[in-house]
Amino acid sequence: MSEIPSLTLYELIKNIKEKKISSNEAAKSFIDRAERSKKLNTYVTDNFENCLKLSKQFDNRPNFDLKLPGIPIAVKDLFCTTDVRTTAGSNILNNFIPTYESTVTQNIWNEGGILLGKLNCDEFAMGSSNETSFFGNVQNPISKDLVPGGSSGGSSAALAANLTPITIGTDTGGSIRQPASFTGTVGLKPTYGSCSRYGIVAFASSLDQAGPMSKDVKDCSILLEVISSFDKKDSTSIDFKRNNYSKELTNNIKGLKIGIPKEYRIDGMPDEIEKLWQKGIEYAKECGAEIIDISLPHTSYALPTYYIVAPAEASSNLARYDGVKYGFRSSGENLIDMYEKTRSEGFGEEVKRRIMIGTYVLSSGYYDAYYLKAQKVRQLIKKDFDDAYNKVDAILTPSTPSSAFKIGEKSSDPVSMYLNDIFTVPVNLAGLPGISIPAGTDKNNYPLGLQIIGKPFDEQTVLNIAYSMEEKINYKNNICDWWIK
Amino acid sequence: MSDKSEYFIVRDQNIYEVVIGLEVHAQVTSNSKLFSSSSTKFGAEPNTQVSLVDAAFPGMLPVINEFCVKQAIKTGIGLKAKINNKSVFDRKNYFYADLPQGYQISQYKYPIVGEGNVTLDMPNGQKKIGIERLHLEQDAGKSIHDIDPNSTLVDLNRSGVALMEIVSKPDLRSPDEVNAFIKKLRSIMRYLGTCDGNMQEGSLRADVNVSVRKKGSKDLGTRCEIKNVNSIKFMQMAIAYEANRQVDLIEEGKKIDQETRLFDTKKNETRSMRSKEDAHDYRYFPDPDLLPLEIDDEYINKIKLEIPELPDEKKKRFIDKFNLTSYEATILVSDIETSKYFEEVIKDSDVKLSTNWITGELFALLNEKGLDISDSPISSKNLSKLINFIKDGTISGKIAKTIFEIMAEKDEDPEKIINEKGLKQESNPEELEKLIDQILNDNRDKVTEYKSGKDKLFGFFVGQAMKVSGGKANPKLLNEILKTKLIK
């Protein structure tokens, strides 16, 4: 069945349950396609052999009650996977093989998913183009030499290229939603505390959140249902009643109030983004939603806040990579020399830059001016959303200020790269759920996304709005398989 | 110990006072670590009590042990300190081989326990030492430098074990006060069961901050911190050395650098530990993997109900209820095991006799054998029995000492020893009368001398009676009968 890889998760599950496709057949077809898609550089480590074995095992003793019955799935290489190398896109973890499993991936295997392999990402999830990976760029299947977004760029590319039916990413400042937007796919960052951070290589602990990436909103809801769970091993995991997101998914959003924040209309935003947003507003109205103008006054402070908070936490989170316990070690004359060489050679430029920024903002004499200040502004940003949610049920914005750019185009200017996350970062700072859905294309025919932001723990409303708008938008990725051998 | 706890350093005309503050690290008594579920047991094979969290594997997260929180609160109550309803865990960032996370989880701005105090019993009276704060933090692992000639080896068994860092105010003025302070602190924590206080195993160690100033001055001098001293004796030696060093510098007109120093136990001196260029900047910030620790008053009050009688209160009760002297009470409460032993003995025995026997014979025995009271060869039950035999006249005090010595070899029931060896006191008046008549008969000349006024001879007759009875004659009865017979 050559068309297996292009099926949605929902269709694939249906076929497997109806025994039209076996798990092993599915695995084979994804692996076969991956073998011919090496040009995209999506995989860092594959688990193909094992996947074939496990899929056979599934077929021998199928359990169709599971939510992901025998479904082969590739995941971002930031999730620790037992006995499968986990690199976080970094040289410093180049040879690291965990003896343990992240809670989120364990949830997937528990529901019948089978690991296809580990997908490329920006080093320690620091980047918006997947260019900071030690394992090289990832190609966006949309067009040659286009970045797939980042940091979950391997995930978005693999998904758009039909190398995996669904995938998971992590989102600290937009790392799920921005690559989804750049590849014409769906990506959801759940409320902070929904998905356990246990076993995920940490970037910025107060912002990191794992989330589903999929070809459509229905698939997204199925995967969210699997990965969202309360976990005692994560002190920031929240014990709230989780919905059966896919069961409760509806395209009836009549009467829902959707806010349009005026501050997201930023200077120099391309016309086509503005147009896309307007189109989105029209679709939402057509779906029966009520559109309300709102204000999120501190929006423009979100990025500067983020670029203090995230590097500060990262500088501390990445201190454990010191060449002592695991990972890369460079030999040194003494302990300090060993540390300095290991970390200098083990980390890439962007990671080092952020560690430096983070170390600086926490250092004596600067803490109050930068870190404490940022925490206070973060409070104001959160309050903006709290106030807005007194008036509306959800918020609609563009996902990114532009479509995917060329590889190398922005890599020399960190600030212009950081601006990519201008619409996604506030959502992380406030800990809210946000989804990006494909909503159109730009003049180059590159996909553009719209973002729907919800109230805390109200993923259902976010998904419902996305689901009903998706129907109206009726977006189809137009990918010509240019990379296939 | 000198008669007064005053301690000054004198150089020519100048008298210097020493100002000391302590940062005590006390290991919390708990089964598992502060943020992970591995064992805290001492003496395990290297790296066998290390979880993925303790070794800081990627994606591992801390989850706090409630018992450790309770232990810190208990200790805070024992230090008469304020328990804070909200405290925050921060990361203290620095690189070291035995610090796997690259940071220590500690409490910086908002500790779990605030100000309190400890009362010391010094020879010249009581002295209150202020407690600045108590906070919870993780212990580091252990670097071993002397196994491999070319490398340092790291054992993470201790990594992540809960510590209470107890910071005193700079209220201590002498090595003797430091001795008393550590002992009191240790005693309080042992009463509470929050720290075993075992200094050999590293359960209790301290950073000692020392500065000097001219007597009478109110300003604090520049202080030096002597890191990680793990015995009271070394603390006292380090303070003496360091205070004299600082005084010498001042006398020479030199400046004292604020620095961290190390006590070299072999050379008996302190020396500078870290070079200046390595100046520390710990970059403290709230640990984003943890939330603020919120404790309501109800929670604290519940814990208060579990607080046992502490040494100060026990001492007061011993004095008020049992009429003990302050000195006796102080030694009997100084250690929880001693006070337990004492209270078990006096449950069924005379308090005065028990006090004497415990602080006298028993302490001497333990001292001689180098044993703690918890390992006493004589159980409290048997000592209590022995004391009761003295009290009811079954045996004399002298015989009791013989029996005590036998008990010291094997903890036997004194009743059994008395019966087996026939040591029971002769208290039958008729038997005693017979015995006395015999002695008086055999010493008629002495009887005559006595009656003519040589009173001293009374002791001779007692001695003879004791000798003949094999020491078993009831002395009180013997005296009475002798007196009446000699008057006749």
Next chain:
Amino acid sequence: MVVCDNIFYHMTIDLKTVKHISKLARISLEEKKAEKLATDMNSIFEFIEKLNELNTDNVEPLTSIAETTLRFRDDKITSENIREKILKNSPEKNDDFFVVPKVVE
């Protein structure tokens, strides 16, 4: 917007600062890289300094976005001896210990 007057930004990050920070972060830096980093950091901080426009004197800092209190764990030993697993990935092989260059104290 009010400029908060008790905080002074607008300092440029010089080479010396970059080197000091790299020491704290235990990352060795070649001279050229340090210069490039100084330039990058200055442009990033120029952008960060926008926060200066806001008066935050009476704002509570937000430390955790998860609006819940710290959850307790029972004092139970649930992890056993996993020394082999712990040492499996360590760069210098030893059955019992982690090994680092000799530290002289």
